[in-house]
Amino acid sequence: MANRLSSWRRAFASAAAAAAAAASSGCGVQSPLDPHSEPARKIATLWWWMLAAAAVVFIGALFLLVLSWRRRDTEGLPLLGTSERASTGLVVTFGIVIPLIALSVLFAVANLSVARDTDAPERGSTKLTIEVTAHQRFWEVRYPGSAAVTANEIHIPARTRVNVVVRSADVVHSFWAPELNRKVDAVPGHPNRMLLYADEPGRYRGDCAELCGVDHSHMGLAVYADPPSEFRSWLARQARPAAEPNTSAERAGQRVFLDSQCAGCHTIRGTEARGGIGPDLTHLQERDTLAALTLPTTRAKLSAWVRDPQRFKPGNRMPVLGLSAAQHRAVVDYLESLR
Numbered sequence: 001m002a003n004r005l006s007s008w009r010r011a012f013a014s015a016a017a018a019a020a021a022a023a024s025s026g027c028g029v030q031s032p033l034d035p036h037s038e039p040a041r042k043i044a045t046l047w048w049w050m051l052a053a054a055a056v057v058f059i060g061a062l063f064l065l066v067l068s069w070r071r072r073d074t075e076g077l078p079l080l081g082t083s084e085r086a087s088t089g090l091v092v093t094f095g096i097v098i099p100l101i102a103l104s105v106l107f108a109v110a111n112l113s114v115a116r117d118t119d120a121p122e123r124g125s126t127k128l129t130i131e132v133t134a135h136q137r138f139w140e141v142r143y144p145g146s147a148a149v150t151a152n153e154i155h156i157p158a159r160t161r162v163n164v165v166v167r168s169a170d171v172v173h174s175f176w177a178p179e180l181n182r183k184v185d186a187v188p189g190h191p192n193r194m195l196l197y198a199d200e201p202g203r204y205r206g207d208c209a210e211l212c213g214v215d216h217s218h219m220g221l222a223v224y225a226d227p228p229s230e231f232r233s234w235l236a237r238q239a240r241p242a243a244e245p246n247t248s249a250e251r252a253g254q255r256v257f258l259d260s261q262c263a264g265c266h267t268i269r270g271t272e273a274r275g276g277i278g279p280d281l282t283h284l285q286e287r288d289t290l291a292a293l294t295l296p297t298t299r300a301k302l303s304a305w306v307r308d309p310q311r312f313k314p315g316n317r318m319p320v321l322g323l324s325a326a327q328h329r330a331v332v333d334y335l336e337s338l339r
């Protein structure tokens, strides 16, 4: 019986995840009903209990509705007859007592248990802190103690409690990787903290969960939980400055990049490009996606993105650069060399 129940739960959870995937742009699946950490499991369990309680109320209400329709020609209430005391009792029980008990239990469980279990880690209780800053519209990710800066794709070691400091550089955003924990608002001037933990290595899709402007729907993020040794080598690679361009095309592209608007908005560590408006591009090719998970990092998509960013993510802050065909090709060559 327990097995059958849990297979029903899994089937329901994967159906919900599939629906979420269909609704999103196909860049991955995310569902709070498919938890991969203890905090997310607590949230999912609370959700299932709430669904069960709501189902009992729903079925009970349907039952009473059908009963009263079938006995529509009989005087008084079904089962209770014409007694005034009985009908007052019915209203008091179902209208006041039961809702009061249900809401009190929900309040107690949600606030005393689930809220505590999903809360930010105690200060100094984790070995790793990362800083996530929300921008209109991408996520900047820094690793204090390391020069590494990346965007949108957040690497953490698996099975490790990570303290995440969430900030905003402009308006209110909300950081949410539903398979790992609850959402946390990114509020300008007020850093919030949260716990990130993943039971096993994997890629966990997340999103901005607060309407933050025109292209809010294109502000995806992904948490990559790596085996701890892989995470350490990833972090060491990310901390290095950008590779020097190798070919004459790449060198020409770097020149175009540094002389055009690109360098005013983006940083490429190890070069004069020090802009802070767009994502750090030092190791762009180490990321699977472009533009906050909007496009895969292929040459064709990168080229199309640089030509007309507004086509893929209307309202984003990257302008059309007006490069010649040769300049455009060279810049793409250079960006492709940033491993």
Ligand code: CUA
Residues within 6 Å of the ligand: 134, 135, 137, 172, 173, 174, 208, 209, 210, 211, 212, 213, 216, 217, 219
């Ligand atoms: Cu950032 Cu919505």
